[in-house]
Amino acid sequence: PVIIVWSNSCVTAHWWICILSKHHNARSHKKKQKREYVNCQFLHSIVIRLLLWYATLIGLLWNDTIAVPNQPTNMNHTHMHIAAIETSCDETAIAIIEVSRAGRSFRVLSNIVLSQIDLHAQWGGVVPNLAKREHQRNLVPLLLQALKEVERIDLRFKKYDLRKTPKEKKLKSKILNLKSVLEREPELLTQFKKYILSLPKPPIDLIAVTQGPGLEPALWVGVNFARALSYLWNIPLVGINHMEGHLTSALLA
Secondary structure, three states: OHHHHHHHHHHHHHHHHHHHHHHHHHHHHHHOOOOOOOOHHHHHHHHHHHHHHHHHHHHHHHOOOOOOOOOOOOOOOOEEEEEEEEOOOOEEEEEEEEEEOOOOOEEEEEEEEEEOHHHHHOOOOOOHHHHHHHHHHHHHHHHHHHHHHHHHHOHHHHOOOOOOOOOHHHHHHHHHHHHHHOOOOHHHHHHHHHHHOOOOOOOOOEEEEEEEOOOHHHHHHHHHHHHHHHHHHOOOEEEEEHHHHHHHHHHHO
């Protein structure tokens, strides 16, 4: 719905810009003033900024609650924790945020971004398979770093001990399923088994991951990593549209 409103509003915006430009040109011609007509680019930028706020506001009103699969969530607390994973292009990013029950307020507890720009610079652009390889190498270390950062500042995470290990019987029963989830990412699977399997379940209530649009090889790494975490920790998983993220980010400015 937001995209439809956005498209219709853009058409209306261009129509008004043309009218204003013609009106200004007519007045300038009559008065024989030596000045240029209104800068259409400037008008366009103003209208687009207003439409961004308008579209995001409507999107929030229509999507006040998060739709999640039928999996258990720990909502005994006043806030919930969301782990967000982004691998749509050449940046590996993991964030952990704290959100109120109604979704009216939030706090960024950790936000780590690892860029691959130096790696791809020599090729003159992003190489999808190289981006995929780097995502496999970076996701596990970034998640561990994010958990450690949050552990220092959040009460629920302070009770969470990274040194505790789950029971071996439960791990063995889950390894086979994890192999099928991460079969396309062998390097990520190796790191997952080595560092993530031994961790206890953290106080995370929901996992969000970019599911598109983006580079397909890169996207699959993030999506499968999120699926593996969701299965291992029994946490709901939500796919996020990349473009909707750009739209709603206007609210943070």
